[in-house]
Amino acid sequence: MRFVLGIDGGGTSCKAALATADGAVIGRARSGAANIRTDLTGARTHIVDAARQAFLAAGQDPDLIPETPAVLGLAGANVGTYRQQLQAILPFAASRVETDAEIALEGAVGAGDGAMAIVGTGTAYMARKDGKSRAIGGWGFQIGDQGSGARIGRDLLEQTLLAHDGIRPASPLTDEMLAVFRNNPEDVVEFTTNAKPGDFGGFAPKVFEHAAKGDAVAQWIVDKAVDDVEAALGALELRPGDPLCLLGGLAGLYASRLTERYRAQLRQPLDDALGGAVSMAARLFSEQGR
C-alpha cells in the first residue's frame, strides 16, 4: 500500500485528499454533492471523481484507486443501510464509511479519546471514550439543537413579542428587534412562517453582543443557551483530561462563557474533517498492513 484516501462528502460538495501511507497529504480535490440518502449512485460518482482528481493533483496515476484504501465521512452514514449499500459499490481497495461527525472528531482531537461540540446554526456533540464514539443532539431546532443559533434567534423573537405584549420585560435588544419589524408583531410572526434555521440563527451574534453589553433579555437567553450546552457536555461524561473542541460558527462566542471545568478542557482542533479522514485511513490501514 503506497497511498491512502480521505473523503469528506456532504450535501453541497465532496472533498478528497490523497496521502502517503503515513498520512502526509500530497493532493487535494473537490467535486459535487455526495448525499447518500437522496442519491446513492450520484454520491458514488462524485466520490470517485474527487478521488481521481486528488490523484491527478498529486501527480499520481488514478489507476491506483483499486489498490488504495479509503476512509469516507458522510452525512447520513448512521441511518438505515446506506453505509452498506455504498461500500458495496465503491472501487477502493478497502472502504471504511463513517459519519461526517466521526471524521470531524478524529480531525479535531486525533486518534485518542476526546469530544467535540458543534455549536453553529444547529448543535451536535460527539465523544470518543476508550475508543468508542457516541453522538448526541443534532435533532434540528424545532424540538432540539438547544443552544444553537437557530434556537437563540427564535428565543429572541419570542421574547420580543412577549415584551411587546407587556408579558415579559422589554430591553434595548427587544426594542431594536421590534423596530426591525416596523414595530409590528404581525411582521415578526410572518417572518417566522417561512424562516429557515439559518434565518433565526442570523440574530444569534446580536444576542451575544447585547449580552456582553448587559442587556437583561440577551443575558437571559445566553445564560439559558450556555446552560443547555453544558447539560449536553455533561451527558458526554468527559474525564478531566479529555480534550474538548468547539466547532461551528458560535464556537468563539461560547468558549469564554463555559464554566471553568469545561474551559480547562478546551483545545484548538488539530485538523478539519478531511484531515480526520486521512489520518484515520493512515491509522487503520497501516495497522492492517502490518
Added chain:
Amino acid sequence: MRFVLGIDGGGTSCKAALATADGAVIGRARSGAANIRTDLTGARTHIVDAARQAFLAAGQDPDLIPETPAVLGLAGANVGTYRQQLQAILPFAASRVETDAEIALEGAVGAGDGAMAIVGTGTAYMARKDGKSRAIGGWGFQIGDQGSGARIGRDLLEQTLLAHDGIRPASPLTDEMLAVFRNNPEDVVEFTTNAKPGDFGGFAPKVFEHAAKGDAVAQWIVDKAVDDVEAALGALELRPGDPLCLLGGLAGLYASRLTERYRAQLRQPLDDALGGAVSMAARLFSEQGR
C-alpha cells in the same frame, strides 16, 4: 327597530342569531366560511345568507334585513382595512364589525369589565377595563402561544429527545412517548417536520394527566405552562373583583392549577361568542335608538 342580529364568523362557518331589541334570541342559523382576509366577497355572501336563514328560522321576513342592525365578530377584523371594506358592502341598517375575541369576551363576561383567557391549541387573552378592550398573545406556537396545547406537546417531544440522549432526566412519560415513536428519535423528528399545532397539542392532556400522577418531567412542563399563563394574566392588570373566564380545550385543566389570586376571579362564561354579538347588538343599538 324590532330586531338585532348577532354574527359570529370564522374560517370554517358563519353563525347568525336573530334577537328581539332586548336581546332575546328567536332564531339561529349557520352558513359557510366568513374569512374576510382571504375572501371578502365570499364572507359577505355567507354572512348575509346566515342572517337570512336566521330570519326564516324565527318565522320572520328576511326583507327586514335593511332595517336590522348587526354586530359581527370576525377573525382578522383588527388587521389592515378589512373591517372598513366589509362594513361598506353589508346590507344591514347598521354594522358594527368587531374581532372574534371581542364578541367572545362580551359573551363570557357580559357588558362590563372583565377578562378571558383562551387556553386551547393556542393561547390568547383579552381584557376590558373601563370599557376599553386590550388583546394580547395569540401569535402562534412557533414563537408565541406559551402555555398552549401546542407548546406543551412540543415541550414534551423536546424533553423526550433530551432524555433519550441522557442530557435531561427521563420519566415514565418520556419513556412512554419514546415508545410511541418506536424508541427511534428520528421518528420523533420526522413527526415534527409536518406536525400542525393541533398535532402537538394532542399530547397536552397526557402531560396534565402524568403531572397529576407526579411525573417529574410532566410537572416541570405544566409548571412552566401555568407560569406562562399567569404572566400573561398579570399583563392584563386585572382588578381583584374583575371576572375572569377560561375558554378553550385546556380551560378545565388550568382552572385548578392557577394560584389562589386568579382562581378567586374565575367565573363560568355567561354565554358563547354568538351570544356576545347578540347582547352587544342589543346594548349598542337600543342605546342609540333611545
